[in-house]
Amino acid sequence: MLKDDVHIIRKQIAGLLHEVSDPEIPVVSIVDLGMVIDIRPENSHWHIDLAPTYSGCPAIDVIPMLVKTHLAEAGFSDIRIEMEITPPWSTDWISDRGNQKLLAYGIAPPNGRAADQAYEGTPRNCPQCGSEDTELISQYGATPCKASYRCLSCLEPFEYFKCF
Amino acid sequence: MEAKTKYLLHLADNPLILGQRLAEWCGHGPVLEQDIALTNSSLDLIGQARLLFQYIASLPGQDTNEDKLAMTRYEHQYLNLLLVEQPNQNFGHTIARQFLYDAFNIIQYEALSEHADEQLKGIAAKTLKEIRYHYRYSSEWVVRLGDGTEKSHHITQEAFNELWRYTGELFNMASYENELQESGYALDVTLLEPEWQNRVSSVATRAGLKLPKDEVMMLGGKEGKHTEHMGYILTELQYMQRTYPEMNW
Numbered sequence: 001m002l003k004d005d006v007h008i009i010r011k012q013i014a015g016l017l018h019e020v021s022d023p024e025i026p027v028v029s030i031v032d033l034g035m036v037i038d039i040r041p042e043n044s045h046w047h048i049d050l051a052p053t054y055s056g057c058p059a060i061d062v063i064p065m066l067v068k069t070h071l072a073e074a075g076f077s078d079i080r081i082e083m084e085i086t087p088p089w090s091t092d093w094i095s096d097r098g099n100q101k102l103l104a105y106g107i108a109p110p111n112g113r114a115a116d117q118a119y120e121g122t123p124r125n126c127p128q129c130g131s132e133d134t135e136l137i138s139q140y141g142a143t144p145c146k147a148s149y150r151c152l153s154c155l156e157p158f159e160y161f162k163c164f
Numbered sequence: 165m166e167a168k169t170k171y172l173l174h175l176a177d178n179p180l181i182l183g184q185r186l187a188e189w190c191g192h193g194p195v196l197e198q199d200i201a202l203t204n205s206s207l208d209l210i211g212q213a214r215l216l217f218q219y220i221a222s223l224p225g226q227d228t229n230e231d232k233l234a235m236t237r238y239e240h241q242y243l244n245l246l247l248v249e250q251p252n253q254n255f256g257h258t259i260a261r262q263f264l265y266d267a268f269n270i271i272q273y274e275a276l277s278e279h280a281d282e283q284l285k286g287i288a289a290k291t292l293k294e295i296r297y298h299y300r301y302s303s304e305w306v307v308r309l310g311d312g313t314e315k316s317h318h319i320t321q322e323a324f325n326e327l328w329r330y331t332g333e334l335f336n337m338a339s340y341e342n343e344l345q346e347s348g349y350a351l352d353v354t355l356l357e358p359e360w361q362n363r364v365s366s367v368a369t370r371a372g373l374k375l376p377k378d379e380v381m382m383l384g385g386k387e388g389k390h391t392e393h394m395g396y397i398l399t400e401l402q403y404m405q406r407t408y409p410e411m412n413w
């Protein structure tokens with residue numbers, strides 16, 4: 001493969017990966033979630049390293065399958081995927097665009113850097129009305145990555161993506 | 165079986181069996197939020213066990229896979245702690261069991277995340293982040309229940325009294341751990357006890373709970389000698405694989 005070709009194909013694959021998301025957070029692509037670590041050619045195939053988010057995430061087996069299917073539809077039939085756990089995935093890897101999309105979807109994005117704090121932090125404001133007056137309902141939400149909060153201004157419950 | 169494989173199985177069986185126990189809470193939690201919290205923790209634990217089983221299966225000379233390891237061994241081949249197989253009774257008891265285990269696991273996994281085996285080190289670093297969450301959850305609930313109503317205090321104190329006899333095993337070296345001391349592959353768990361005692365007693369003090377003293381300690385789980393409860397767990401855990409061998413989703 002020529003060097004230019006590699007560059008173009010890699011961009012093409014990266015573009016396609018922007019169209020795949022964790023089924024539990026459908027608004028954010030796996031790229032914006034920070035799960036795509038590396039895309040590289042190896043002999044006759046392409047190799048993708050993905051970082052699993054939580055060990056217990058039920059999507060852990062589904063995402064590689066979704067990636068393979070989506071890339072196969074675009075003509076990439078020989079794709080090898082490896083789950084890379086070192087270094088462990090962190091919410092610090094979620095892109096700014098990913099965080100904005102979470103907020104627009106009604107999930108308060110992680111507030112603060114996981115690398116700087118041992119615990120999950122607290123939401124900056126309510127994704128519905130923007131109020132800073134919120135309280136914790138439960139450290140766990142519908143998925144392990146989220147906590148349940150309630151807004152004390154508009155009284156709506158919402159989920160907070162914990163720093164991890 | 166090699167000592168290293170046994171040690172890794174011991175590390176994997178703890179979260180597998182505790183994860184199975186927590187999964188039994190699904191649909192039975194005291195309130196919806198806690199039902200979800202316990203089952204989410206269960207998912208984390210089973211995910212952690214999977215990472216270790218996958219690693220064991222990838223070692224040279226292993227003709228197995230993660231499913232076979234988790235679902236087709238016999239009772240005496242499971243090397244988990246007795247503590248994690250103890251049956252669910254009530255929410256306070258489950259929280260106490262979780263707390264005693266999490267407090268130990270934080271210390272154990274902090275050490276394992278510095279391991280010379282790069283694979284084990286990576287798994288440990290990933291797992292440690294989750295254990296910290298679990299510890300925060302279980303330790304806060306110990307305080308809330310211990311320092312709560314008369315009833316919640318009583319139930320939690322009873323749980324500590326009953327579970328304490330299984331904590332000696334956390335710091336008792338299994339044969340394979342002794343064997344692996346020379347190479348440094350296994351931690352010397354006896355060294356972890358003082359920090360565990362500190363953690364547990366500081367939370368117990370905040371919770372107004374008394375830690376039992378001079379209890380006769382039960383041992384054996386790490387060597388495959390289990391309490392009567394283990395067979396019942398395996399019956400449920402292994403049902404599908406035993407009924408339809410090698411079935412797949």
Ligand SMILES: [Zn+2]
Nearest residue numbers: 126129151154
């Ligand atoms: Zn609001």
